[in-house]
Amino acid sequence: MDVVVIETPQLGDRSYLVHDGTVALVIDTQRDIDRVEAAAREAGVRITHVAETHLHNDYLTGGLILAEAHNAGYLVNAADHVSFERTPVSDGDVFLVGRLSVRVVATPGHTHTHLSYVVRDDTHDAGREAVFSGGSLLYGSVGRTDLVSPADTAKLAHDQYSSVRRLVHAAAPEAELYPTHGFGSFCSIGPASRAHSSTLAEQALSNHALTDPSEDHFVAELLANITAYPAYYAHMSPLNAAGPGQAPLDVPGSVDAEELGRRLETGEWVVDLRHRVAFADSHLQGSVSFEYGKGDNFTSYLGWVIPWNQPLTLLGSQDDVEKAIRDLARIGIDSPDAAVGPQRGVPVGALAPGVPQASYPYGDWGMLRKERMPQDVVLDVRRPEEFEASHVVGALNVPVYELLGKMTELPDARIWVHCATGYRASVAASLLDRSGRDVVLVDARFKDAAGAGIETTPQLTGYRGP
CATH class of the missing domain: 3.60.15.10 (Ribonuclease Z/Hydroxyacylglutathione hydrolase-like)
Structure with missing residues (x-):
């Protein structure tokens, strides 16, 4: 055998x-x-x-x-x-x-x-x-x-x-x-x-x-x-x-610039697969960041965060789009459209000329410690059991999968958003940016926060969830 x-x-x-x-x-x-x-x-x-x-x-x-x-x-x-x-x-x-x-x-x-x-x-x-x-x-x-x-x-x-x-x-x-x-x-x-x-x-x-x-x-x-x-x-x-049918794995023809612009203008879900720092530096206004290839978080969190059965457009390289289509088919998100690109060296704005571009700052815990103002908010988008185990003193906890429904409950202030590694925080930062909020991405591991001078609660021990 x-x-x-x-x-x-x-x-x-x-x-x-x-x-x-x-x-x-x-x-x-x-x-x-x-x-x-x-x-x-x-x-x-x-x-x-x-x-x-x-x-x-x-x-x-x-x-x-x-x-x-x-x-x-x-x-x-x-x-x-x-x-x-x-x-x-x-x-x-x-x-x-x-x-x-x-x-x-x-x-x-x-x-x-x-x-x-x-x-x-x-x-x-x-x-x-x-x-x-x-x-x-x-x-x-x-x-x-x-x-x-x-x-x-x-x-x-x-x-x-x-x-x-x-x-x-x-x-x-x-x-x-x-x-x-x-x-x-x-x-x-x-x-x-x-x-x-x-x-x-x-x-x-x-x-x-x-x-x-x-x-x-x-x-x-x-x-x-x-x-x-x-x-x-x-x-x-x-x-x-x-009884699910055959998984549609073909990459569709690329959406043209005018149509991509229309989708962004009307608030459709346009998912940018690039590295989260590249997204923070420059992205099409209204798009959201779900970095592809960073660990194994993409499929679960996209399927968790974006409302079910909504029109979806993937924006990324040919290789990333092809792999993302396969991953999403496994959870029943079939035949998303795609805007293939940008290739290396080609700015993201070339995909939709005339569509406004946006950006937001990002940094590590040291940046948070030096630049955070008293009225600023630290938003922890990890799961509640992670937050309970240890968190930044004074932080708010809204799991990334609940953020869309709780956006209006957040204080009207600059928001420093973090998670355990930076992946979920990058998704959350893009959602906040899409809604017009003033956001800073903390692209750092939570376990390094205390060592960078950030006050955190004592780490609880023992099993608290998967």
Whole structure:
């Protein structure tokens, strides 16, 4: 048995191609299925089965279109209400993928109908086993239980406690564990590990969901640490139940200058993908900054901040626009328009001559310490649990994903905006600039603030959210 991992770091998820050298099972594939197909071609195997651990809340699945393209069985929980034909599976079912035996294990918790899969190769590798746990047992943690409804959250947390215990007894201790979430995904909750691989035995010794002897304590801790998740999640499960279509990945023809100007003039969302400092130096008035390629924040925060199903125009280099279109398709933002450019050395204003350009200052903590005036406001756009752990004394906290709705509540003053690294602050600064506010971007890491002479509250210890 071979397991090929297909990473999607932009969303903190993994998909898997499991094969015996001839045929393969794909588990939890994302919508851009060409990556999985390329992995199958490289391995020289044929995809005969495609499986879902659950109806995903953080991305659109490519399972249906992959199964149809390869005439493969599409394994989805029989209890899930879906609008397409599938091979219904339930707890205890066993099916063969070549020489691999695949057993279905019900593991409710992340959702009511969540499944895990235990894959075993009895003819090679001394009966090697692998467990594909989706959003159930993660490395050091578990999948969050509040994505179905507030009324179900506590019940699902109790289910999660029971399910992970059942799962560790469904295979040998040395079985390798392959979760879908837990690599930065907002679908995880708890003190997630930074491990890249693990076994059931390792998790039994280290995962708080397995080491906590009190179910009530585990549930109380889990519920106390529930944090916000991206707004676009509300749309994913219904779309997955309906069966997403092929991801449109082509880059459209570039919007001409006149049309781009009109979109900016009427307040449409024009997203500038350039580096945040380049944006602060000069940008088309009315555009917003979502830097592409800086870490893995782009997809989640754009889908979280910009209202769902709004016209969207991407402004950036050909390469950045192409990658951004792929990333956004994974969360159901299809076929955005594009204004391709500026290329290196070409000013952004060349894309829309006649459209006013804007800029705002930026600097580090030292600039804040030297230039901040008494009436100025420090705005912290991190999540509330980050703010609670430690913050600049006197700062306001409005998470970047709430800023659009709270813009009018901010004081009428110059606003110094910061986050943990500068990425979310750059998004927030661009939103403030778009609304005509006097803003300064603090492009610095929060952990360096105290060392630069900025007074901060003492750092709290202990787990406070993902």
